[in-house]
Amino acid sequence: MxxxxxxxxxxxxxxxxxxxxxxxxxxxxxxxxxxxxxxxxxxxxxxxxxxxxxxxxxxxxxxxxxxxxxxxxxxxxxxxxxxxxxxxxxxxxxxxxxxxxxxxxxxxxxxxxxxxxxxxxxxxxxxxxxxxxxxxxxxxxxxxxxxxxxxxxxxGSYFKSGLKMLDTILTDKYHRIATKSIGFAKAVGNYAGTLLPYKEITLEGFDEVIFLNSSDEGIIDEARSANVFVLKGNVLKTPALQGSILPGITRDSTIKVACELFDLEVYEEDVTVEDLLNADEVFFTGTAAVVAPAGSINYKNNKVQFETVYNASMTKKIREKLIDIQYENIEDPFGWVVPLG
Structure with missing residues (x-):
């Protein structure tokens, strides 16, 4: 020990x-x-x-x-x-x-x-x-x-340098998982396939990678270990749970917080490449990172830089609300927090 x-x-x-x-x-x-x-x-x-x-x-x-x-x-x-x-x-x-x-x-x-x-x-x-x-x-x-x-x-922080706007690449070189396979399960093999893509993108200076759907490369799947959300105006979208998407608990919590505490319109549906590249904000959710903002998306050698400043973003508001609930800094309106000590 x-x-x-x-x-x-x-x-x-x-x-x-x-x-x-x-x-x-x-x-x-x-x-x-x-x-x-x-x-x-x-x-x-x-x-x-x-x-x-x-x-x-x-x-x-x-x-x-x-x-x-x-x-x-x-x-x-x-x-x-x-x-x-x-x-x-x-x-x-x-x-x-x-x-x-x-x-x-x-x-x-x-x-x-x-x-x-x-x-x-x-x-x-x-x-x-x-x-x-x-x-x-x-x-x-x-x-x-x-x-x-x-x-x-x-x-501590999931990212080596702490929370920051992540330089992200949307890859068409690899798929994360096959449709109708085991993407919805938290199986050990699902993560092994992301190791090489992640190694390659970090050597190019990127922080995170988003994969395309293996059956339809016009829509996105998820990141290597996180769900993806796309915000445009008052509309928040995330890929539907169609088999290749992990039913993230932070994903589900984000949907409820966005709907009930911030009055956003939330849709679980196909998120197209166009949706991703034309978004006001893009962020990732997961137990490890909680909510992490994308600063840019790189796709086929074209870079889209998001203009929204993180401190003024909806991403920040959702992240802080979730963390405040988890640490009991505010009252838990959903009954999510359970005593363990």
Whole structure:
């Protein structure tokens, strides 16, 4: 375990810091899910023939715990994470984990690692539940045995230089995921395919990449690990959940905040390349980044610079409203915040 005194709490970044403990449960066909409970944070072992290593049979979630202005430790819409975990499990042929076990595991990990929970100024405690097939299977089949883990790590800003207007590229070189595949699931393999595109665009000086839909390159899909929103006037649009789009929890929260607190017209529908390039504002949403603004979009060697100043933007208003709800700086009008401490 890393000593908390060795952590630079004012410059956490988005890295995996060792903490005190993690939660474990195992599944066998004979005994179903069996809880091992909290164990020391550390490496795990598995068969070299495990289905996670050979065939990518694994899923994960991401959520956060916050130390709020009311001196409470809370989570944000964690039941939605449990529901999405169940949906991802079904798609990857992983046995369903009882919702109560998922929620209890998150709470136990947060409580036992409370010494690693940053202040609001420093960041939050990022929580990573995951499940994977660890039984040996040489043929392309679902595993007989599975492991469920939950670990946590203190994090700061998702971006190395803190929040900024992101220079973004819209790529037609790669697709993120195939339509009618597993884009809606939080499957480990969905993210591996974005590593090379991201490596290439960062070498060109860009911060983020948006992918086109694999069935219709006239419409956009999402970014490498975030949903995309496009604002024009009073109309906010985001791609509909048609199978290749992850049903982001921050995405859904943004839709509700935009509609109910800022009176925007919000549409979940196809977002065309033209919509993207002619927008007043474009931003990304996700658990890690919350809401992050695009400063420009580059497409086929043409650059569109957004003229809206961030401090005067709707993006900033939505971001700050979500963060204020999460940290209990304002009353939660939606009932999203749940105590974890």
């Amino acid at each position: 890393m000593n908390k005194k060795d952590i630079d709490w004012d410059n956490l970044g988005f890295y995996a810091h060792e903490t005190k403990s993690m939660f474990k449960a195992i599944y066998t066909a004979e005994k179903k899910w069996q809880v091992e409970g909290l164990i020391p944070y550390g490496n795990v072992s598995m068969s070299p023939a495990s289905t996670i290593l050979n065939y990518g049979q694994g899923i994960f979630e991401g959520t956060k715990a916050y130390r709020t202005s009311k001196d409470r430790v809370v989570g944000f819409r964690i039941e939605e994470n449990a529901a999405r975990f169940a949906s991802s499990s079904e798609r990857l042929c992983i046995p369903q984990l009882p919702e109560g076990l998922f929620l209890n595991a998150v709470q136990e990990v947060v409580k036992d690692n409370s010494d690693f929970l940053p202040t609001q100024e420093q960041g939050s405690l990022y929580i990573r539940p995951l499940a994977y097939g660890d039984g040996p299977m040489l043929g392309v089949k679902a595993s007989d045995d599975y492991t469920f883990l939950v670990y946590a790590t203190p994090v």
